[in-house]
Every structure is written in structure tokens, then in C-alpha cells.
Amino acid sequence: MPLKSTLAVPITDDPSLPVVTFRFWLISFFFTALGATVQQYYFFRSSSGTYSIFFVNLVSFSLGKAMARTLSERKFTLLGQTFSLNPGPFNIKEHALIGIAVSTGAGSAYAIDILSATDLFLGYRINALGSILLIITTQCCGYGMAGLLRRYLVYPAEMVWWSNLVQVVFYNTMHNTQDFQSIRLIRGWSRMKFFWIVTVTVFLYQFIPQWLAPILVYFDWLCWIRPFDMNFWAFFSSISGGGILSLSFDWTSIGGATMYLPLSAQLCSFAGVIVNYWIILPIMWMNNYMGVKAIGKPLTTKLFYEETGLPFNIKPFLNQDYSVNETLYEQGPPANMAPMYALGFMTSFMGLAACCTHVGFFHGREIWRNWKQAVGSDQEDIHTRMMRVYPEVPQLWYAGFYLVMAVLAAVACEFYVDLRYLLPGKPIANMTFKCYGYMAMSQCNLLLSDLKLGHYMKIPPRSMFVGQIWGTVVGCFFNYLTMILIINSQRDALDGTKPDANGLWTGQRVQTFWGSGLIYGALGPARMFALDGKYWFVYYGFLIGFLGPIVLWALSKKFPQYRWWSKLNVAIFAGGLHNFPNGYAMGILVSLITALVFQWFLFRYHKAWWTRYTFILSAALDAGAAFTGLIIFLFLGGGLSPKLAVNVPSWWGNYYTPEGDNGPYLAVDRCGAANNAWTSGAEL
Template sequence: MAEKQDLEYEKDIYALGKAYAGDTLELSEEADAENSKIEAVRLVVPVTDDPSLQVITFRFWVLSFFFAIIGSVIYQFYYYRVATGAFSIYFVNLASYALGTGMARILPTNKLTIGGYSMSLNPGPFNIKEHALIGIAVSTAAASAYAIDILSATDLFLNHRIGAFGSIVLIITTQCLGYGMAGSLRKYLVYPAEMVWWSNLVQVVFYNAMHNTDEFKTKKMIRGWSYMKYFWVFCGGMFIYQFIPQFLAPVFYFFSLFCWIKPYDMNMWGIFSTYYGGGTLGLSFDWTSIGGMTMWLPLAAQMCSYGGVILGYWIILPIMWVKNTWEIKKYVYPLTPSLFYTNGSTFHVQQYLNPDYSLNEELYQAAGDTATMTPMYALGFFYSFIALTACVTHIICFHGAEIMKSWNMAVGSKEQDIHQKMMAVYPEVPQTWYAGFYIVMLALSIMVCEVYDLQLPWWGVIVAGALGWILALPLGAMNAITGFGPGLNVITEFVCGYMLPGKPIANMAFKCYGYMAMAQCFGLLQDLKLGMYMKIPPRSMFVAQFWGTVVGGIFNYITMIAIINTEREILTSPQGDPAGLWTGGNPKVYWGSAQIFGALGPQRMFNSDGYYGWMYWGFLIGALLPIILWALSKKWPSVSWDKFNVTIIAGGMGAYPNGYITGVTGSVIVALIWQFWLYRYHKNWWSKYTFILSAALDTGAAFTGLFLFIFFSGGVSEKLIVNPPSWWGNYIAFDPNFNATANGGYMAIDRCGTTGLWESGNPYQ
């Protein structure tokens, strides 16, 4: 019996892997009328339900609150780190399962009464719906709220902090505006079978493996270990290992061996430095720079992304750097979101701002010099223009007929999906709830913008919301059916830049409300679909999603304040952290965009007669390239031309300044091992170990970063700050004057030298 269960589980994982790898949405003409039309859904999602199971319990409140705090703190912590870590939802699933079942064994059955609300401390066995709802609540909390970008940028670069209450209202409203949109769109983007929301299937397999087949207790791993023991062994091993690249020897995070050949050569520095330059052929031994998703994300998509990075930063950047194209060396650092004057000195928009932080046109015009971007930063916007229009034409060319067929079936068909039919036993959330919630959040959004001087007038908030409404339906369908869609952050910046020129804070706020409302709407719709697959009552879903959003937003803010208060100098420094751990890169990018699109305005920065008018050609290039690939697919249909996704490639080419170019080599190696070799030639091993190993490694690495922040970086108290040891693996110029007592002042963290020392190679001459 156990062997049969193992075989069925492996079949499910294999089928899910094919579906998730981007195979064409398959509609079976002979599908059972009492099951889903989608083959992958039929294989993964059980057509069973037990309406008697309690969902919102005392255990739900305790465990969701506990993991929501941890998840929001970890995500916010990594927002300011060079390494990009994550809080694995698989860890939440595993740990909440262990804790939930433990609470079911030891808690009394006494009633807990708060006001008129009463619940049992222990309503019975820890069930699958209760478990899934904890994961859903935590997933809404375990993120860095987009409004943190506004608060961080204004705090760090304008020394303007709007206060705790206004900050939390800003965070919650930007996160919750999407609720009303999701409620109105669920009929079209959740209920139909064609709206799969593919990543949910991984979660469905995980929950059902734990509760239905009891895989994590009965199925044995290497050495006869249980799933839980396997997870904790590898999680603990990664937790210990991560101290090497993140604390003891940061040189193994920024491992640029080619720089060791000639560390005082400016060309070598700009091309090979993984901390300051393009990171060509750089290798990072830090797991957070690689990530567990490289083990199971679609190989074609990963290769497109890494291929874009290699093209942009290993080919184009070196050519531009050696030839000094567009005077790229004038700006010293090849990759920076900072703005400069035409002579290469740093541009600071603050000196041209009025007391209300709007641009003073007279002061700026009187300066007689214009702000410019570094060539690579300008190319980043060019690539984003390509990605946006390429996504639209790629969808039309390669998925247009499929989407129209699915859309017509979804909207026009009277036949309900089997899973939607099964949900009929539960009271639906009235549309008035969502409408009322949206109105309240919109009113609070207007209030926070007006009262706290965010420069965005009441009508600007409404326009931002309307932009999200206009684009949510078609792009939501693309996400639900095909699994991907474009980002709209650049478009919102453009619209506000023309609408409210000279107002950088307004541009950030408009971008956040316009882009984030739609993005959050998609996240909520995806969770609603997961709730349908797991047969969770819709009203319980409503409560859990809002609960996780509020808890996550509050602790995002608390973590932000703690980090900015302790690391402000490093986060604002143009040189960055000498230890190579902290970075103000994310808020710098957000603030850089606010200067370009908000303070200065696109009509000035992208004028056809100016430096960057050529970038508008990106829209046309992006629109044409997928059409060319589609035409080639008609000529040579045996080639999978649709796998050459221009949107993903362009996204890789514009990867910086959204992250350091450190983990490309390692990620490619891991992806090829897991997604090419193991998946093709050892499927049984891949299906048995990949997801649990990925979860274990990501979780261990994330907890190392959290431990270092709390106990070594002053997260709790400045008395707990511990500097990294001074030795060969940690050459750091602690002394900016390069005194002889400095620890290797002649070396940067990646051994590629440092600016201003190209000639002699001796910092003391």
C-alpha cells in the first residue's frame, strides 16, 4: 500500500512539474464532468471535502500570529541586505504542522471568551484546512510591504519621517486596496476552472502529502530518516554554514577570482567585481544569492533570466567599460542608481527642493547643469520598456487564441467548475463587504496622503486606483492562465511624472497605490483560488488575509525603524558597507526613480532632444521581437520559439539595480543540476527530495541572517554589536583613511581593489 502511495505521489509531482514548467494549458475533451477540465488540477486537487472541519481556531490565531511576525521581520531584514533571503512558506507548513498537532495533544478543551466571541482552546485534531489557512495568513504577512520603499527613501534621503500612525496607515492601505478589487474580480479570475493560478498546485500537493498520505511520518528518506528529520538536519546544516559567507568570511560571498590576477586595474575592477562592477564569472558561496527556487523553477524561464543577466552584465557592460562608451568611467561605479551632473559629480536633488519637497524650478534652471544617469542605469529603463511591450505581444502571439478560448468559456459558460460547486455549501463573502472595505481603504488612503503631506492630492489617489482597475482584469487573466504577467511600476511612474511634475514623494505614493493595489489584488486572488482548492470557507479566507496583512505591515514598520536607526550611515553611504553585508540599494533605487520621474519629470529627462530620448525605442523593439519569434515558429514549428521569452530576457538584462550580480554562476549550476540532469534522468529522486530540500536550505539560510541581525548587528541592542573577525577571509578597510592599522585597506571585500588606487596599488603612498 505504501509503495502504491509513493508511486501516486511521484506521478502527481511529475505532472505538476510539467504543468508548472510552462506547458500549454491543456483542456481535455474527454474530461470527467465531475472533475476539473484542467489535467494538472485533476491530478493534484482532491475532489473531496469535509465541511465539519473547523478552520478559524485558537491554534490558527496563535500560530498565524507567531509565523507572521517572523516572516515579516525576516523579509524586511533582507530588504536592506546585500544577500537576498526569503522566509520559506514550506518551513511554515512544516513547523505549523508540528506545533499544531502538538497543541492538539496538550491543550485543554476549555472555552476562551473575548467579548461576545467564544472558542475552544482545543476543538479537536489539527486539520488540513486549519493548516492551510495558517499558511495563507502568513503568506500575506511574509513580505516587505511596498510602502516601505516610500518610508525608507524619505527617511534616509530627505530626513523626513511621517510618524508611526501615518506610516502604518500608509502600509495597510497600500496593501489592502487590492481587497475590493479582488472581491469584484473573483467571478472572472477565481471561479472558472481555466483560472488555475499554477503556483498554488505546489501548495496543494504539500498539504495533502502531509495530511492525506501522512508522507512526512511514514515515507522514509536517506538513512531511514523521516521527512521532518531530513528537513531539520539540512536546515540546521545550512544555518551553520551560512555564518561563513555572511559573517566569518564575506570574501566567499563576493568571490571574484579573476580580480586576484590584477586587483589594481580599473578595467578588471569594473568588469569582474561582484560588489561594484558587472560580476563577470563571479561565484558566490552564499546560498541566499542562489535560492532554493532554482531547484524547481522552470528551466527555460531560468535560462532566459540568467541569459539576460549574462548578456547585459557579462557582455554589454565589459564592452562599454573597456571602450568607455558614453563616458561610463566618468561615473566611477558602473552600476549605481545615483544621478550625476554632466561632469561626473554626484547630483543631489535635495538642494533644489522647496520646503514641501517639490522641485524649485528657478533654482534648478539657475544651476545651468542637467542631471544625468549612468549608462547602465539608463539601459535598465530601456530594458524595462522592452519587457513591458514584449509581454503583451508575446501573450497575444503565443497564447492569444488559448486565452480567448479560455476567457469565453470562463465568462460565457454556465457550467461551474467542480471545485466551485463544492464551495456552494459555505456562505460566500457578500460583495458589499468587499465594496465597503475598498471604500474605507480608499478614504484612509486619501486621508494619509493629505494629512501627512505626501504631495499626492485626493484625485491623484483616485487616478492611481483607476489605473489599477483598468489593467487588473486582462493582466490578471494572463497571470491566472499562463503563470506570468508584466510589472507596471515604470508605467505608473510615467503617468504620475506627466501628471504631477516636480513632486518626488507624490510620484512614489502614486506608484505605490497604482502598482501595488493591482499586485496585491493578484496575490489575494491567488490565495482565494488556493482556498477553493483546499475547500476553505470564503469568510474565513477574508478574515485570514486581512489579519496577515495587518500583522505583517506593523512588524515591517517596526523592523524598518530598528534597521534605519542602527545602520543609517551605511545605508546612505555612496561607498556602501565595508563588510559587504548591508546595502541601501533598494531605497536608493526607489529614490532614484522618484528623482527621475517625480522631481525632474519624464518630460525633462526623456525629452527627444535630450540624452535619453532614444529609450522610447524600447517600446517598439519589445513589441516587434515576439512577433518575429512567432513568425519563426510558423516557419520552423519543431523549435520551441515560445521558450525564448523576451520579457524574461529583458528583465534579466535589467536585473541591477534591483540586486547585486553575485549569484548567477551558482544559480546556473544548481538549475542545470536539478532541472536538467536530475529532473530528466532521475525523476524519482527529484520528486522525492527537491521540494523538501529547497525548503530546508532556504529556511536555514534565512534564520542565519535573522540571528546575525538580532544578536550581532544590534537589532536588539547596540551592546550586542559584534564586528566580524579580522583575517584573510575578511579584508575590510575599516579605516577610510587607509592607515597602516586598517585591515587590508588596499583590498575591497571582493579583492578587486578599490577606487582611486589604480596606479600604485599601495594605499599608503
């Protein structure tokens, strides 16, 4: 039998506690808007920070308590309903629903990829109403599925969502005991004092790498030995190459998750990243595999012409409705992928197959046993029994909401996005189909997780329904507004017309999505991945991903004395291999060191310290870095208005010329030759 959730979840409840209060609306709006803005900002940055839910929980706790002390208790009547701005003490259910609402909306909406790609690479900006409809419908399409699956994946006791138990303990520690207030950390500081001191310190420090000295983001020290050698640049530059043994002193390149995610999973991921960037990339480059040197850089998601190395531009081959003119395309040379980009498709196939095989062989019996217990058991979960005091959300609500979203999605696609049909030769249609298909699954999983958290916290189901939709809709609007501000102010850097001299702004993630749209939509997978073509090898990813976990499972049966076989996860390793085209090579070594320090040394030899400090330290570091990025973008970077922009004078920490380039260096990491003035290593 699996460990029961009652060991971490109290089996008590107070149905009289108010949940959807004025404090909930105000605090959840603020943190959802902030999170959606911050995460959308990071989407266009070379280093991707995180918006910590622990930060939200900590600060919203203080704000809620303060509002409970200061707001008027006067009662108001609106539409026949009586309410108060201050219905009593700030309670645990209010707090948990704030966190749930924020978690549903404080991210970067996947539909932003479509809107950004069409704007940057086609010059086609979908209007505000169509954009908002596209974002909201893609973000909400998983609600109907989540509602239908509640009975099987939320209510049974056997369906334990382990990641939620950490938050359950966190909320109960803060609200139901005096431990949270009484625990003292270094120098006798309370947890909140420690949190704010670390946050402010990191906030001030981050101005150095993120604004004053971006060379600290890309500290490619090995590249300095021979900065104008093309091979050195391809191997050691973390902006354009493999970033071998490069360092980064920017916290957003490291991230707080390295401090608490399971070490085995991190090591599998880092192993994949290192194999990808430090081994495969140099081999392909030195052997000029598929003419990679003709492209001019080892890592790119742009398509190109093999003979000339010039970028492929889809625009001349598009009809007025943005479909591909097959006749025109066939008259010229075919578009090609860089080998590392093609490898990305192979490793994604590998990860997909390995995930299924690993779960099936290592955990299949356990999952099947728990599923039978969940569906066939006559014994009702105690939490489900306690939740019967609250009115359930009728299935009709979920079905109706799903139907509304489906209709709005059809309206967006027909009247605003100009999609027509899902066929080869229609890149926008294929990108949108991918977005709706992926988000239906992704959002369903996220919403089910939050429903289970609400189940554990005894939040009324109808309050959960309102809170999840509220957070999602708020996040959509701020995703869109942030995207517009960033594209308007950083268009040249994002579309590659004039790359950012300091290497901090990038359209890499949008370019990756657009590249996939061209391959699967405009040109069609038959052209790119035919068995008689040059990229047929990507299908080996399915075979490797299928067989890899089976081999590890067989070894675990042959040598059961070694219990770490199941921790060698091929799917996670493939995710590391797939780090390109999803990310840059910076911060790998420092992140690995951080993971080893916290998850091996401190966790094993100083576990009391790890337990006491890790989560709050991680939240403070991430929060401080996120605030710095937001301030730089809105004010110093001219996000709100170009008149507010403040450029740091050229000095050794940024080294850019008044013309906006880094000559004689190619980029801020002092690596690579500007104007193609290589001294060695450039021979094909």
C-alpha cells in the same frame, strides 16, 4: 480542453472542520511576523534570500499537531461566543489558511521604499502612525478589485491557477494519507528529520559567509589577478562591477528557487543577466559611453553631473514642501544618469511590451477560449458547487473595505506624508502614486491566487476574508519595525555616507526607487527622456519588446518541428537584462550551475530522486539561511541594541581595518583600489 484541476484537487469536503481557531491565530501570527521581519531584513542586504512557504507549511504542520496534543480542551465564553483553545485534531483547512495568511503578509511591503527613501535621502522621517497607514493602505488596496473579480478568475473551472496545485497536493499528502509520515529518505530519516538536519546544518554554515568571512559572498577570483586595475575592477568585481565568472558560497546569493523553477525560464533570465553584466557593461565601460568613467563606477543609480562626475544632490533645489524649485535647478548643469541605469529603463519597457505580445501571440487563442468558457458556460464548476454550503462574502464587504482603505490612504497622504499633487517637481507624490498604482495590481493578483487556493481547499469564504486581512496587517507592523531598527543601526551604510566595509548592507534597492522618484517626480520625464535628449533611446525598448515575440512566433509557425520557440521568452530575457538596478552581479555562475544540476541533470536522469528531495531540500536550505541572517542582524549585528554587536577581528576572510575601510582594497572582495590609488586602467 485544459487539464482539469480535479486531477490534483480532491472533490471531497468536510464542512464540520473548524478553520479560524486559536491555533490559526497563534501560528499564523508567528510565521507572518517572522517572514515579514526576514524579508524586510533581506531588502537591505546585498544578497536576497527567500522565506519559503514550504518551510512554513512543514513547521506549522508539526506545531499544529503538537498544540492539538497539548492544549486544553476546556471551553470558554467571550462576547456570547463559546470556543475552545483546542477544538480537535489539527486539520487540513486550518493548515492551509495559516499558509494563506502568511503568504499575504510575509514579504517586504512596497511602501517601505517610500519611507526608507525619504528617511535616508531627505532626512524626513514620516511618523509612526502615518507610516503604518501608508503601508497598510498600499498593501490592502487590491482587496476590492480581487473581490469583484472572483466570479471571473476564481470560480470557473477553466481558471486554473497552476502554481496552487503544488500546494494542494502538498497539503493533502500531509493530512489525508500516511505517505508523508511513512516515506523515508537518506539513512531512513523521516521528511521532518531530514528537513531539520539540513536546516540546522545550513544555519551553522551561513555564519561563515554572512559574518566570519564575507569574502566568500563575493569570491571575485579573476579580480585578484590585477586588483588595482580599474578595468579589471569594473569587469570582475561583483560588488561594484559586472562580476564576470565570479563565485559565491553564500546560499542567499543562490536561493532555493533555482532548484525547481522551470529551466527554460531560468535560462532566459540568466541569458539576460549575462548579456547585461558580462557583455554590455564592459563595452560601455571601455568606450567611456556617456562619460561613465567620470562617475567612478559602472553601476550606480545615483544621478550625477557629467562634466565632474560628482553626485547630484536634490536637497538644495527643494522648497519647504519638498517640491523642486525650477528656477534654482535651471541655473546649474543638468543631472545625468549612468548609462547602465538608463538601460534599465529601456529593458523595463522592453519587458512590459514583450509580456503583452508573447501572451497574445503564443497563448491568445487559449486564453480567449478559456475566458469564453468561464463566462458563458452554463456548467458550474464542481468546486464552486461544493463551496455553496458556506456563506459567501457579500460584495458589500469588499466594497466597504476598499472604501475604508481609500479614506485612510487620503488621510495618510494629506496629513502625514505631505504629498499634495501628482505633478512633475514633486518626488514624494510621484513615488506614492507609483506605489498605490503598482500595489493595487500586485496585491489583487496575490489575493486572487490565494482565493483560488482557498477555493480548492474548500475553506469558507468568510474565513478566507479574515485570514487574508489578518496576515496583511500583521506583516505591515513588522515591516515597519524592522525598517526602523535597520535604518537606525545601519544608516551610514544605507545612505552611502560610509559604505559597509564587508559589503553586506546596502541601500541599493532604496536608491533605485529614489532615483526613479527623482527622474519621474522631481525632474520630470520630459527632461530626462525627451526625443532630442541623450536618453531618447529608452523608447526602443517598447519596439524591441513588441517585435521580439512576434518574430519567435513566426519562426514557430515556419518551423513547427522545433517546439521550444515559446520557451524563448523575450519578457523573461528582458527581466534578466533588468537585473541592474535591482540587484548585484554575485552568484550568477553558481546559480546557473545549481539550476542545470537540479533542473536538467537530476530532473532528466534521476527524476525519482528529484521528486523525492528537491522541494524539501530547497525549503530547508532557505529556512536555515533565513534564520542565520535574522540572528546576525538582531544580536551579533546590534539590531536590537548596539551593545549586543560583536565585530569579527580583521583577518583574510573579511580584511577590514579598524578605521572601517578595506585599504588598500576598495571592498571585501579584494578588488579595487582604496583612496583612488589605481595602478592602471583609470585613464579616460
